[in-house]
Amino acid sequence: MTESEFLALAEAVLAQVEAAVEGSDVDIDCERTGNVLTLEFEDGSKIIVNLQTPMSEIWVAARSGGFHYRLKGDEWRDTRDDSELFEALSRFASQQAGETVTLQAD
Numbered sequence: 001m002t003e004s005e006f007l008a009l010a011e012a013v014l015a016q017v018e019a020a021v022e023g024s025d026v027d028i029d030c031e032r033t034g035n036v037l038t039l040e041f042e043d044g045s046k047i048i049v050n051l052q053t054p055m056s057e058i059w060v061a062a063r064s065g066g067f068h069y070r071l072k073g074d075e076w077r078d079t080r081d082d083s084e085l086f087e088a089l090s091r092f093a094s095q096q097a098g099e100t101v102t103l104q105a106d
Contacts, residue, residue, distance in 0.1 A: 006056045013058060013076060017049055020103040027101065045096045062092035
């Protein structure tokens with residue numbers, strides 16, 4: 001995958017995450033600066049989603065740790081446990097929000 005292909009795909013994922021958070025019933029502040037998306041919860045905790053262009057990965061930093069996602073077929077999968085990005089983000093956000101958060105790609 002070329003750098004421009006990665007950026008096009010990954011930028012679309014950031015936009016989908018942002019839209020999913022904004023469409024959620026849970027109060028999560030969402031701020032995007034370049035290739036970094038920050039989700040902030042009422043307790044002040046954050047989830048950071050950012051693009052690692054040289055590695056063609058999307059990195060997520062949450063309270064539960066750091067995770068790297070690579071495109072496999074048409075899904076972004078964790079490089080360690082093969083979990084899907086939006087499922088994992090839903091789990092991380094639910095843990096940090098203290099209530100169920102479901103984030104889905106559109």
